[in-house]
Amino acid sequence: MQWDNAVSNEEKPNEKARAIRARQRAIGRELRRMYDDVAQEPVPDDFLDLLRKIDDAEDARTGKKVS
Amino acid sequence: MVGSSPMRQHVESGHKDDGDGDFKSELLALIPFLRAFARSLTGNQEGADDLAQETLVKAWQSRATFIPGTNLKAWLFTILRNQFYSDRRRAWRQAPWDQDAAERIPGGGEDQIFSAQLSDTARALRVLSDEQREALILVGAGGFSYEDAAAICKCAVGTVKSRVARARKALIEILDGDDTLEGVQRPAEGDAAREIMAQLDRLAPPGTGDTGGKRRPK
Numbered sequence: 001m002q003w004d005n006a007v008s009n010e011e012k013p014n015e016k017a018r019a020i021r022a023r024q025r026a027i028g029r030e031l032r033r034m035y036d037d038v039a040q041e042p043v044p045d046d047f048l049d050l051l052r053k054i055d056d057a058e059d060a061r062t063g064k065k066v067s
Numbered sequence: 068m069v070g071s072s073p074m075r076q077h078v079e080s081g082h083k084d085d086g087d088g089d090f091k092s093e094l095l096a097l098i099p100f101l102r103a104f105a106r107s108l109t110g111n112q113e114g115a116d117d118l119a120q121e122t123l124v125k126a127w128q129s130r131a132t133f134i135p136g137t138n139l140k141a142w143l144f145t146i147l148r149n150q151f152y153s154d155r156r157r158a159w160r161q162a163p164w165d166q167d168a169a170e171r172i173p174g175g176g177e178d179q180i181f182s183a184q185l186s187d188t189a190r191a192l193r194v195l196s197d198e199q200r201e202a203l204i205l206v207g208a209g210g211f212s213y214e215d216a217a218a219i220c221k222c223a224v225g226t227v228k229s230r231v232a233r234a235r236k237a238l239i240e241i242l243d244g245d246d247t248l249e250g251v252q253r254p255a256e257g258d259a260a261r262e263i264m265a266q267l268d269r270l271a272p273p274g275t276g277d278t279g280g281k282r283r284p285k
Contacts, residue, residue, distance in 0.1 A: 020239070023239055023243075024235055024239065027188060027235065027238050027239065027242070028207055028235075030186065030188040031188065031192075031203065031204070031207050031208045032207070032208045034107070034186070034188065034189055034192075034208065035103045035104075035107065035204065035208035035209060036103070036208075038099070038102055038103040038106045038115075039099040039100055039102065039103040040099065041099070041102070043095075043098045043099060043102075044116060046116065046120065047098050047116075047119070047120060047123070050120055050123055050124070051091060051094070051095060051123070054091070054123075054124075054127050055091075058087065
């Protein structure tokens with residue numbers, strides 16, 4: 001919004017371009033933050049259970065000893 | 068099995084054991100990123116985690132087709148993306164009369180509630196087309212090269228580049244224009260539609276509504 005004011009009317013085109021780039025960067029940071037927030041959450045137990053089940057199923061299938 | 072070629076079987080299973088163990092620990096390490104990508108596709112946590120788990124199972128079942136030394140993360144993301152679209156296509160087939168509802172699956176009604184708690188950027192992301200959103204997330208947040216993103220999205224590198232550029236431009240317009248966010252910000256329209264459907268359901272005598280029971284949220 002403040003950006004709108006800054007680039008309105010007779011601002012130089014390169015200033016406008018700079019403002020847009022700054023805005024792009026801010027949005028880029030926000031996108032990465034959203035993504036990283038999820039990626040940094042501890043992995044829910046469901047997922048670990050699932051991998052354990054895969055293990056068990058594999059052991060059962062191959063008849064391998066559980067070590 | 069036991070009789071035919073014990074030697075060969077022994078060697079094979081030994082090899083498989085090592086490879087599978089490595090594969091599984093790499094899977095484990097990549098779960099956080101699968102969850103993050105899934106969240107950005109579905110826009111809600113529960114649907115995203117279901118999707119990420121489906122992806123793990125699919126990946127495990129298809130592990131023989133993974134070429135060691137290639138990008139496992141990109142391979143997993145490809146599976147996740149395929150799964151996302153095939154789940155949604157299935158949802159469409161199951162509910163052809165209510166495409167809007169199908170589009171919210173996975174996630175159902177929660178999507179709307181959840182979106183009220185999201186940041187502006189997160190909400191603006193929901194307004195983008197699927198193609199633009201996934202390209203922007205992969206390149207802009209996931210750190211994938213345009214080439215890897217193109218492989219994941221099964222399109223040309225130039226296509227990814229232009230989708231990312233258009234997505235960035237659209238996000239600015241949405242965020243700074245404000246109008247476009249209205250629909251996402253306030254779930255008024257969706258609620259109105261659901262309310263109308265609920266009223267129709269109530270009006271219909273029991274047993275006559277063929278679109279009734281299955282779709283109606285509990």
